[in-house]
Amino acid sequence: MSVYRTLYVRTLAAVQQRKLAVRDIACASALPEARIVSxxxxxxxxxxxxxxxxxxxxxxxxxxxxxxSA
Incomplete structure (x- = not known):
């Protein structure tokens, strides 16, 4: 699995587990919402x-x- 795929899978799982909204992640990370969505x-x-x-x-x-990696 590529590094990008691993990051995507693990990040998405963590976000879903914590029930975080994109806006919450953007505020806490200081990253633009569009980048979080990407x-x-x-x-x-x-x-x-x-x-x-x-x-x-x-x-x-x-x-x-x-x-x-998994």
Whole structure:
């Protein structure tokens, strides 16, 4: 599984489990809502470390948890 696919699957699962809205994630991560949607739809590429850190902050997860292969 690619890194992008792993990030997509793990992020989407975490968002659904926590029942978070895109707006909530955007506020907590300091990322634009459009970028969050792109990540949650599995379309995002060239994800920066800043974006990864923002997602991790918003989800309360360490980066390894979002990038670890199944």
């Amino acid at each position: 990540i949650l739809e599995g379309e995002a590429r060239d994800i920066t470390l800043t974006e990864l850190a923002g997602l991790c902050t918003a989800l309360g997860m360490p980066p390894a948890a979002l990038l670890r």
